[in-house]
Amino acid sequence: MRTKIKTILTGDGVDYKVNVKGWVRSFRNNQFIALNDGSCMGNIQVVIDLATDEEVTRNITNGASISVDGTVVASQGRGQRVEIKAETIKILGTCDSESYPLQLKNKPSLEFLREKAHLRFRTNTFGAVFRVRHALAYAVHKFFNDRGFVYVHTPIITASDAEGAGEMFRVTTLPFDNPPRTESGSINYKEDFFGKSTNLTVSGQLEAELAAMNFSEVYTFGPTFRAENSNTARHLAEFWMIEPEVAFNDINDNMDLAEDFIRYLIEHAMAHNREDIEFLAQRLADEEKQKPQNERSEMGLIEKLEFVINNKFERITYTDAINILQSSTPYKKKKFQYEVKWGADLQSEHERYLVEKHFKKPVIVTDYPEGIKSFYMRMNDDGKTVAAMDILAPGIGEIVGGSQREERLDKLTERMEAMNIPADELSWYLDTRRFGTVPHSGFGLGFERMVLFVTGMTNIRDVIPFPRTPKNAEF
Ligand code: 4AD
């Protein structure tokens, strides 16, 4: 039976027989193999008999897969507690080192590895990133399960635009070179697969709200799709989002839940993936060294994560944020590219100023002007702002978007009308406001942005195995 390398490295036994299988990371002096099976960051050193058949040793090349029977012994060399003295080595799959892309003399760049996403799991960096991603996904479910939330699977194909932003991918089986037309000449979606126009979902929120009207506390965690043409290091066309929805919570409860949740995720990863995070912290520190002194971040990855665990997030209103920005040095020196004025949305440069320069900690901005936020957000008493909350994180910008929902039917329909959102198509949503409506709140955490934050990676394409971005759907 195969033993995982992690089990051997983290155990304290010696002098026992094992079988291990994995991929060769290096082979030196025709004698020492560094073998990795992905169960942890570390390789196990396999020491082979110098008399091993040449036919076998010739095929022990980087990337080849092998099976080793041998004995775990105390290591003679430095740098490892134990190693395996090999008795039999079987080559499972050879690897042509001439054409193996990870065989480069120089350390391959992240950009290069993005083009080799089918192989990049096998590097230390991506091994660590995707083990952390897994741990965070597990922690999401654990956090909510332990608090009695019900996990609801919201649909991926939908006829509604939850965010009202019109950035959707259409789902259709109509022939697009010659679609059926109505008498007036527009496309006749009645003949389409679902008998209406459908899209990939941009959010599971509206359906989560329906379920919250029975379970009180629910969450959804699934893929979401946005056809926004944003080719940035923070945007994906296909990303994963976690959306809790809680009946009886107001905006303050909502902020408390989001803060607790983010802290819990970080703590979980720090406790369970220490080795990966330490490796990623070192990677980031090396990357920072390449930058000019004044562009380097003040904290290392681990310090930053500990800081977030130990400090409360700053909470300010949108109006405060605008005032702070308008009295800032970059504003006065006209360094901001986008305008700062009450009513305009905060751009990433403004968010980063607030978080990284002004407060130097995560910031929750609340009470945005109604004009820049979605139709379902609750109107405040001032009649101008809504009970929205965005969490801004250092190095990331917006990581969470949420709100208290408009539970009053008349106010909601009024707002939908003003925003040209067809009430008849959302009558099922409005029913929650007709039949036992309650105050309720929720938010969406962008999973990849959270993984970015915890791993210290800087491009969102490097924290999802196979990124989908404008003009790119390889693999
Ligand atoms: O702020 P957003 O658009 O909020 C919603 O979708 C609400 N329905 C959530 C809710 O209240 N239930 O998106 C939520 C989060 C953002 O803060 C960001 O972290 C992430 O989703 N996000 C993206 N992540 C990667 N690529 C994109 N294109 C993203 N768009 C949003």
Ligand code: MG
């Ligand atoms: Mg948002």
